[in-house]
Amino acid sequence: MLWGKTARYAIAFFLIISLNFAIPRAMPGDTLTNLMGEDVHLSEDAMLELKAKVGVDQPIHIQFLNYWRDLFHLDLGYSYHLHAPVSSLIRERIKWTMLLVAPSIIMGAFVGTLLGALAGWRRKEAKSRLQTTGFLLIYCTPPYFLSMLALYFLGFELGWFPLKGFYQSGTIGDIAHHLFLPVLIMTLFSASRNYMIMRGSVIQERQMLYASYARAKGLSSDQILFRHIFKNAALPIITLVALDFGFIFSGALFIEIVFSMHGMGNLIYDSLLCRDYPVLQGTFAVITIMVILANLLADWTYGLVDPRVRWQR
Amino acid sequence: MAEVIRALRSAEEKIRARWSLLGPLIFSSFILAALLADLISPYDPWKRFNPYQMPGWEHLLGTNDMGHDILSELIFGSRVSLAVGFSAAILSATLGTAVGLFAGYFRGMADEVLMGITDIFLMIPQIPLIIVLAAFLRPSFWLMALLMGLLWWTALARIVRSRTLQVREMGFVAGAKAIGFSDNHVIFSDVLPNTLYVIAPKFMLTVASAMIAEASISFLGLSDPSMKSWGTMISYAFSRGGFINGMWWWYLPPGLCITVFVLSLVMMAGILEERDIEPVKVD
Numbered sequence: 353m354l355w356g357k358t359a360r361y362a363i364a365f366f367l368i369i370s371l372n373f374a375i376p377r378a379m380p381g382d383t384l385t386n387l388m389g390e391d392v393h394l395s396e397d398a399m400l401e402l403k404a405k406v407g408v409d410q411p412i413h414i415q416f417l418n419y420w421r422d423l424f425h426l427d428l429g430y431s432y433h434l435h436a437p438v439s440s441l442i443r444e445r446i447k448w449t450m451l452l453v454a455p456s457i458i459m460g461a462f463v464g465t466l467l468g469a470l471a472g473w474r475r476k477e478a479k480s481r482l483q484t485t486g487f488l489l490i491y492c493t494p495p496y497f498l499s500m501l502a503l504y505f506l507g508f509e510l511g512w513f514p515l516k517g518f519y520q521s522g523t524i525g526d527i528a529h530h531l532f533l534p535v536l537i538m539t540l541f542s543a544s545r546n547y548m549i550m551r552g553s554v555i556q557e558r559q560m561l562y563a564s565y566a567r568a569k570g571l572s573s574d575q576i577l578f579r580h581i582f583k584n585a586a587l588p589i590i591t592l593v594a595l596d597f598g599f600i601f602s603g604a605l606f607i608e609i610v611f612s613m614h615g616m617g618n619l620i621y622d623s624l625l626c627r628d629y630p631v632l633q634g635t636f637a638v639i640t641i642m643v644i645l646a647n648l649l650a651d652w653t654y655g656l657v658d659p660r661v662r663w664q665r
Numbered sequence: 666m667a668e669v670i671r672a673l674r675s676a677e678e679k680i681r682a683r684w685s686l687l688g689p690l691i692f693s694s695f696i697l698a699a700l701l702a703d704l705i706s707p708y709d710p711w712k713r714f715n716p717y718q719m720p721g722w723e724h725l726l727g728t729n730d731m732g733h734d735i736l737s738e739l740i741f742g743s744r745v746s747l748a749v750g751f752s753a754a755i756l757s758a759t760l761g762t763a764v765g766l767f768a769g770y771f772r773g774m775a776d777e778v779l780m781g782i783t784d785i786f787l788m789i790p791q792i793p794l795i796i797v798l799a800a801f802l803r804p805s806f807w808l809m810a811l812l813m814g815l816l817w818w819t820a821l822a823r824i825v826r827s828r829t830l831q832v833r834e835m836g837f838v839a840g841a842k843a844i845g846f847s848d849n850h851v852i853f854s855d856v857l858p859n860t861l862y863v864i865a866p867k868f869m870l871t872v873a874s875a876m877i878a879e880a881s882i883s884f885l886g887l888s889d890p891s892m893k894s895w896g897t898m899i900s901y902a903f904s905r906g907g908f909i910n911g912m913w914w915w916y917l918p919p920g921l922c923i924t925v926f927v928l929s930l931v932m933m934a935g936i937l938e939e940r941d942i943e944p945v946k947v948d
Contacts, residue, residue, distance in 0.1 A: 368785075368789055379798075380801075493923070493927075497923070595787060598792075609884075629800070632796070
């Protein structure tokens with residue numbers, strides 16, 4: 353079961369990364385330009401030399417094998433625009449993005465499932481209705497627009513938070529001050545998605561017979577929710593958080609742009625402006641790898657938490 | 666006392682019924698505004714006035730850096746935003762329904778292969794892929810809709826499949842098969858109508874996420890500059906200084922339009938979804 357899934361992830365990895373190989377070669381325009389980026393201007397000789405170096409004059413299957421060999425050597429190509437290897441560019445930026453994404457996903461999962469479960473359990477109460485409306489509004493707003501609103505009101509008008517970047521002086525307190533608003537928005541954004549799922553899932557679970565049985569047994573309302581229903585309703589969340597990872601991560605890229613943070617999102621934004629294709633492709637490959645790893649991790653965790661899956665192995 | 670409680674109950678039900686009308690009401694007024702854009706829009710969205718005007722009687726929502734009237738941009742922009750959302754959702758709903766129906770109905774090899782493909786598509790980071798492809802191609806809203814449609818059918822395929830697995834075991838399907846109807850006939854006239862109610866809410870959610878994605882991708886400047894959508898409006902407000910200079914009338918309306926319209930879709934989807942889990946009650 354678990355190995356079958358892992359095999360599927362391997363196939364997905366192979367196909368998506370191969371797609372990444374195919375894109376610049378299949379797209380209209382000169383392949384060399386597609387591989388190097390739009391604003392690279394070179395002499396005729398340098399062009400030929402580069403052609404040999406990039407390997408476009410070789411047969412396609414050799415290029416394909418070289419592409420995979422490079423990938424396993426963590427070589428994602430060279431940005432002629434920024435004059436640096438793509439992998440080191442990404443490595444420099446990704447830690448900042450992870451600083452934004454990792455706490456947000458974890459907090460978003462906890463806040464979303466907990467509040468969502470309570471809201472589904474007591475959905476008739478005014479408080480949980482109000483809360484649901486709030487999360488619904490966040491759910492329906494593009495995350496970058498939410499960031500613009502927060503930045504304008506809390507940063508600009510009230511001056512509570514710095515307007516841009518990850519740090520100024522570089523102390524931990526300073527970084528935390530810069531990170532607070534983007535992390536808050538990211539957390540709300542990811543919590544809103546988990547909240548909706550969890551609320552719906554608890555509303556469904558509460559109709560199950562075991563819930564009635566627990567009530568007949570004399571458990572209090574909270575006991576039923578946290579001892580019985582929560583576990584059953586929360587399990588699928590592990591998988592869903594992982595499936596959502598790509599989406600949340602993309603959301604972070606946009607939030608970074610609004611807050612002018614020096615992470616992957618701005619790397620993509622900048623390389624879009626000058627059509628720096630190697631960087632775009634490198635980031636796509638890295639994001640793909642992270643999405644697949646997140647799902648693999650979720651499946652393994654699921655196996656640890658849910659005995660039914662554990663025994664199927 | 667019982668009278669009072671009954672009266673209160675029916676009052677509450679009435680309020681709930683009114684609330685549930687809110688979604689369709691917002692939805693249809695936006696659709697109407699998009700259809701009647703030529704009639705209700707005060708100006709041509711490309712006509713130039715004095716730039717950077719605050720909202721006032723001349724221009725209800727002010728003007729932007731090019732001097733375009735923002736209310737008119739908003740009304741005409743709804744056409745592009747809605748068209749992208751709906752065409753992406755129609756394409757993905759068609760694909761997802763087809764995959765789900767065939768996988769669930771035929772099971773076996775077909776199911777394995779189709780669900781395997783679905784699992785692979787689920788792993789694709791969709792927005793980054795659209796960004797990469799759009800960077801290589803000439804920016805166009807139709808391309809954006811096409812890519813979203815081709816990438817977003819997976820969730821629906823899974824839902825339709827599991828519903829199909831239930832429906833195919835029901836009496837009337839066995840009956841139709843026993844009479845000798847072809848598989849195609851059974852799928853389209855017996856199974857499909859019974860999956861429509863799981864498709865409808867998911868369809869609306871797909872329109873919603875396609876519109877949010879359109880706004881995000883346009884935000885990166887990857888949209889056709891000769892057309893205006895809500896997303897491009899926010900994008901220009903951000904990249905041409907409207908945001909930094911606090912011109913809220915420039916970026917706030919398109920953002921709020923996206924939120925409110927998406928909200929109406931989600932509300933309608935919620936009402937459709939809740940209909941089939943409502944009846945049983947524990948407490």
